[in-house]
Amino acid sequence: MSWFIVFSAFSLAATYGLLAIGISLTWASLGMLNLAQGFTFAVSGYGAWTMSGVTTHPVAVMGAGLAAGATCGVVVSLLAFVPLHDRPNFQVRSLVVTLAISLIGTQLLQQHYGPQVKPLPKLFGDGKLELSGAVLTSDKTGAIVVATVVLATLVIWMRISRRGVQLRAMMQDPQGAALVGVSIRTTAVMVMAGTGALAGLASVLLAQTYFVSPQSGAQPLTKGLVIALLGGLGSISGAVIAAIMVGFTEALTADHLGGQYVLITQFALVIVVLLFRPRGIGGLFDEISE
Amino acid sequence: MSSPTTSTLTITQPTEQRLVGRRRLIPRWRVRPDGVVHRRRWPLTKKRIIHLDGRFNPKSLRREMVVSDKRPMWWVIALGVIAIGPTTLGNGRLLAVGTTFLIYSAINLMWILVVGTAGILSLASLAVVGAAAYTSAWLSISHGFPWPLMLVVGGGVGLVFGAIIAIPARRMDGMYYALLTLGLVELCRVYVIQSKTFGSATGGLYGADSFVPAAMRSTLAGFRVGYVAAFVLLLAALAVYRAVNGERLGMVLRVAREEEAVAESMGIGYESARLAVFLISSAGLGVIGGFYAAYNTGASPNLFTIDRLLLLFAMIVIGGSGRAEGAVLGTLIVTLINDWFVGWGPKRVVIIGVLMLLVTLFARAGLFGIRQQFIEFRQKKSSERRADRVQRKGIVVAEEAIDIQDKQDIAYRAFDRAQRDHLKNLITPQLVEEHRAKPMGQHSDDLERVLNYFRRTPIADKYAVYTVVPFAAYRIVSMSGVPGVPPRIVDDRVHASIDEALHAVFVRRVDDLMGS
Numbered sequence: 001m002s003w004f005i006v007f008s009a010f011s012l013a014a015t016y017g018l019l020a021i022g023i024s025l026t027w028a029s030l031g032m033l034n035l036a037q038g039f040t041f042a043v044s045g046y047g048a049w050t051m052s053g054v055t056t057h058p059v060a061v062m063g064a065g066l067a068a069g070a071t072c073g074v075v076v077s078l079l080a081f082v083p084l085h086d087r088p089n090f091q092v093r094s095l096v097v098t099l100a101i102s103l104i105g106t107q108l109l110q111q112h113y114g115p116q117v118k119p120l121p122k123l124f125g126d127g128k129l130e131l132s133g134a135v136l137t138s139d140k141t142g143a144i145v146v147a148t149v150v151l152a153t154l155v156i157w158m159r160i161s162r163r164g165v166q167l168r169a170m171m172q173d174p175q176g177a178a179l180v181g182v183s184i185r186t187t188a189v190m191v192m193a194g195t196g197a198l199a200g201l202a203s204v205l206l207a208q209t210y211f212v213s214p215q216s217g218a219q220p221l222t223k224g225l226v227i228a229l230l231g232g233l234g235s236i237s238g239a240v241i242a243a244i245m246v247g248f249t250e251a252l253t254a255d256h257l258g259g260q261y262v263l264i265t266q267f268a269l270v271i272v273v274l275l276f277r278p279r280g281i282g283g284l285f286d287e288i289s290e
Numbered sequence: 291m292s293s294p295t296t297s298t299l300t301i302t303q304p305t306e307q308r309l310v311g312r313r314r315l316i317p318r319w320r321v322r323p324d325g326v327v328h329r330r331r332w333p334l335t336k337k338r339i340i341h342l343d344g345r346f347n348p349k350s351l352r353r354e355m356v357v358s359d360k361r362p363m364w365w366v367i368a369l370g371v372i373a374i375g376p377t378t379l380g381n382g383r384l385l386a387v388g389t390t391f392l393i394y395s396a397i398n399l400m401w402i403l404v405v406g407t408a409g410i411l412s413l414a415s416l417a418v419v420g421a422a423a424y425t426s427a428w429l430s431i432s433h434g435f436p437w438p439l440m441l442v443v444g445g446g447v448g449l450v451f452g453a454i455i456a457i458p459a460r461r462m463d464g465m466y467y468a469l470l471t472l473g474l475v476e477l478c479r480v481y482v483i484q485s486k487t488f489g490s491a492t493g494g495l496y497g498a499d500s501f502v503p504a505a506m507r508s509t510l511a512g513f514r515v516g517y518v519a520a521f522v523l524l525l526a527a528l529a530v531y532r533a534v535n536g537e538r539l540g541m542v543l544r545v546a547r548e549e550e551a552v553a554e555s556m557g558i559g560y561e562s563a564r565l566a567v568f569l570i571s572s573a574g575l576g577v578i579g580g581f582y583a584a585y586n587t588g589a590s591p592n593l594f595t596i597d598r599l600l601l602l603f604a605m606i607v608i609g610g611s612g613r614a615e616g617a618v619l620g621t622l623i624v625t626l627i628n629d630w631f632v633g634w635g636p637k638r639v640v641i642i643g644v645l646m647l648l649v650t651l652f653a654r655a656g657l658f659g660i661r662q663q664f665i666e667f668r669q670k671k672s673s674e675r676r677a678d679r680v681q682r683k684g685i686v687v688a689e690e691a692i693d694i695q696d697k698q699d700i701a702y703r704a705f706d707r708a709q710r711d712h713l714k715n716l717i718t719p720q721l722v723e724e725h726r727a728k729p730m731g732q733h734s735d736d737l738e739r740v741l742n743y744f745r746r747t748p749i750a751d752k753y754a755v756y757t758v759v760p761f762a763a764y765r766i767v768s769m770s771g772v773p774g775v776p777p778r779i780v781d782d783r784v785h786a787s788i789d790e791a792l793h794a795v796f797v798r799r800v801d802d803l804m805g806s
Contacts, residue, residue, distance in 0.1 A: 104643035
């Protein structure tokens with residue numbers, strides 16, 4: 001296995017992992033499968049692109065992407081979670097609402113911006129790094145570094161901050177959290193803003209390699225779902241392990257079999273893992289909390 | 291004005307279909323004078339064609355029949371319109387869109403057996419249809435299978451597929467399973483696009499046998515044949531849906547859907563029931579797949595796209611997944627928007643999405659659940675109003691009324707309360723002054739009413755005047771109400787005359803009345 005495969009596996013794992021952790025966190029704390037995450041991804045790509053028309057400063061562009069993603073997340077939570085969370089059949093209904101949002105939103109994006117793809121400016125420069133025979137491009141290195149930093153910050157924040165405690169209380173037991181004074185709606189809006197921002201970050205990072213388009217969210221959404229499913233919905237560590245596994249599968253398949261077989265091997269991986277562990281890799285947590 | 295027509299007019303009694311209070315309108319049928327009612331049944335079964343309940347009408351003093359389930363009538367009307375309308379209008383495009391609608395309806399009917407009746411969110415319906423369509427089209431092209439055999443092959447493929455997707459459903463939780471089946475659809479699409487056998491180069495497989503004769507294809511007659519065949523397919527799907535959902539299997543599945551533990555404790559083997567419904571539904575979907583291939587003379591990867599799946603999902607979400615009429619209505623709405631109003635362009639997707647959003651946000655079980663939801667909402671509101679009404683008067687709330695054995699007591703309390711409210715208004719300083727001046731009468735009307743009320747109160751805790759020294763010292767006591775238990779002295783005031791003592795009793799009673 002060459003270093004190149006390891007490297008590209010990690011860079012894919014970094015971006016998809018961000019999206020997957022968003023899906024996973026939303027599921028664990030709100031009990032809602034957010035299928036509008038792909039739409040949030042596309043919106044933040046356009047947000048960053050709009051900002052890049054004003055200034056190409058990397059921080060401003062990334063900030064615009066994050067802000068657009070967070071706003072989109074808040075809108076989704078206001079439509080899908082707040083009106084429905086205490087209604088019967090919440091899980092399926094919220095899933096349908098997020099699906100409808102993504103359907104409508106993607107179409108509106110296409111009408112407003114047109115079907116052409118948009119490029120983002122190179123935020124990490126054009127540098128290349130030579131490492132024991134492998135060429136490390138700056139966009140992929142930047143993606144890995146930024147994603148790792150953000151994930152580490154997220155984990156620490158969840159451990160020490162008051163908001164993080166609220167979030168973890170919601171993940172363990174929403175009713176119990178409500179009983180001790182955690183506002184379910186406020187926390188939900190906050191979680192969705194946060195996971196939206198994560199999707200925005202993933203969008204900006206992936207747009208370093210690919211382009212921004214209305215449908216650009218579909219593929220990452222599928223990957224994010226695969227990783228979240230594989231890692232066990234609700235488990236961050238499981239999602240990280242799953243992201244690396246999926247990244248490796250993708251890089252290896254693309255190298256040995258060809259890019260068109262990527263989805264097949266990934267789903268085969270998911271099916272095999274889920275047959276043996278029906279709640280995913282990190283699903284142990286679910287079993288204990290029951 | 292003595293024309294023959296007016297002379298035959300008789301005064302008709304008010305029709306019995308008029309609403310009484312909030313009762314729902316129910317059509318009633320007169321029973322023959324001899325009181326005999328023939329309940330017609332489907333041949334060779336005990337199933338009734340129309341469910342009639344016999345009732346006694348206390349107003350007309352007659353026995354009458356009430357149709358307790360009107361749905362079969364609506365179904366006959368709707369199916370009649372579907373069968374006759376497009377075939378007689380003779381519009382090729384209408385027939386083509388109608389055929390799409392009928393095929394999708396059949397797919398959705400099979401699908402909601404799993405999603406609605408069994409309550410398992412499986413998104414693999416199109417994967418089964420597509421796999422069956424591809425297999426039968428391929429066999430027809432390469433081995434020359436005729437179209438009836440294509441349906442059989444499709445059913446077989448569906449059965450195998452159903453067994454495969456039923457295995458993970460036993461172990462996995464709802465959302466995990468939904469995602470897995472979504473992945474399965476994607477897997478099928480990618481495989482079909484890549485595979486040379488299944489026409490990756492030509493964008494699908496074409497050239498299979500069809501039940502539309504080759505000479506009639508793309509003519510009005512050909513469309514009509516396709517439409518009629520699809521209508522038969524819909525009827526078959528409805529029959530299968532009815533046979534599963536309306537019989538024992540459906541009942542078992544619905545119990546297991548609500549609460550697995552309860553089903554298990556009642557001795558219901560829901561696992562085998564779920565396996566059965568997966569096999570039946572997938573076999574049905576497979577036959578539809580074979581039909582699809584025979585109708586289109588082939589299959590294309592479009593069957594597996596996520597967009598197509600979303601469209602189907604929108605259909606059952608809008609119509610409601612719990613009932614056959616919901617699935618058909620949802621299919622009708624979405625097909626109409628998507629296939630008939632093609633001129634609207636990309637706006638169609640937005641409209642379907644908005645419909646989906648609104649229905650999900652406001653309706654609990656799709657469009658066909660709205661009626662039940664509205665009835666429940668109205669009942670909740672009227673019960674709230676009733677509780678509010680009762681509480682404001684503070685007499686007896688509904689819960690308390692259950693505990694009171696003597697129901698007359700409830701009415702008496704209500705009367706007593708109203709009377710006290712009325713008497714409170716009568717009490718004025720002038721009235722008290724009138725009593726002080728003349729405790730023994732003669733009294734005004736108001737004072738007499740107040741005193742009558744006081745006299746009627748129960749003996750327990752009733753005030754009385756106790757003579758300590760005749761014509762010199764009187765005190766006020768309160769009766770115990772229990773024989774043998776002496777009255778107790780209320781306070782230590784001693785009144786010099788009987789009139790003064792009587793007025794003191796009156797003042798105490800007035801205070802109690804005003805305080806109640």
